[in-house]
Amino acid sequence: MNQNIPLNLYTVNRPLLGTVIESRRLTPDSRGPKNDVRHITFRFEEKLPYLPGQSAGIIVPGTDSRTGKPHKLRLYSIASVGAGDLGDHQTVSLCVVRHFWDNAATGEKGIPGLASSYLCDLKPKDQATMTGPVGRHFLLPEDFKKRDLIFTATGTGIAPYRGMLRELFETGYEGHVALYFGVQYRDVALYDDEFGAIQKRHPNFSYYKAISREETNPNPNEVPTRDNKMYVQALMYVHRDELKKSFEKPDTMIYLCGLKGMEAGIFPVLEQIGAELGEKESFVAKLKSRQQLRIEVY
């Protein structure tokens, strides 16, 4: 694992002030506010060291009326490569979805999340205070150059892979990387153009989308999914021969990022792959114990 991980350089007591230089909606307006996902780039006066896969904390101004204390920090995965979108080490980009929730106690529905609304409403030239970087686990290994990598994402869980993929291909990556991205509709696949362009340039990158509301799971008996929808795990099952080739190599790594609960769908497929490779014990446990499985779900 990387020995030089920048950590907690900025804290709640000593935050970093960033200025928004870009806020771009990544999904069509026609998909409504619940599918409002933004790519937001902040620029700093100084250089901010970070690694793809780390997160930044966002401090929402004001106090929580329930506690009378400052709002709790919210974490967001960094969606840019270490040098930042501008390449000068002075920016960080986030990929934020507007969160809405229902209050069971009061019956109120569709309440906008505090930090995600704050971030999505920011305009260029607005300023925000941030902390971080944090996270030492969801990172590329230092010796990634020849390793096969499998990235799986749902929703904004795609964010860290945007930076990681740039890191890989800007430094002469020679392994094979597969990205499995679970989305509801084809037109809400975040950064789809960017991933498509990388795939065209690099035959060692495979980009696959599981489009749950437009595609059907062809193997519902083997991999049950709700209403037979096409989820990431169903697509991974279809591709298990290709995945087995990667997992035959002893140093292949798999990453899961996005919705809490996605592990429950993907782990059985990994176990199936392990069994077909002759594993007698749990393949997931083996991958975990060998640090080859990385999970960031929220």
Ligand SMILES: Cc1cc2nc3c(=O)[nH]c(=O)nc-3n(C[C@H](O)[C@H](O)[C@H](O)COP(=O)(O)OP(=O)(O)OC[C@H]3O[C@@H](n4cnc5c(N)ncnc54)[C@H](O)[C@@H]3O)c2cc1C
């Ligand atoms: C490591 C990590 C990385 C993350 N990366 C990303 C990312 O890249 N992109 C992204 O969009 N998100 C990411 N998140 C999620 C993000 O941190 C926030 O949790 C998310 O944006 C919702 O925050 P919010 O302030 O908008 O919602 P909040 O206002 O905090 O609401 C969140 C939940 O809190 C509860 N709640 C809030 N207020 C009340 C109340 N008054 N009474 C009762 N319950 C209440 C509700 O259950 C609600 O659903 C990440 C989280 C983690 C831990």
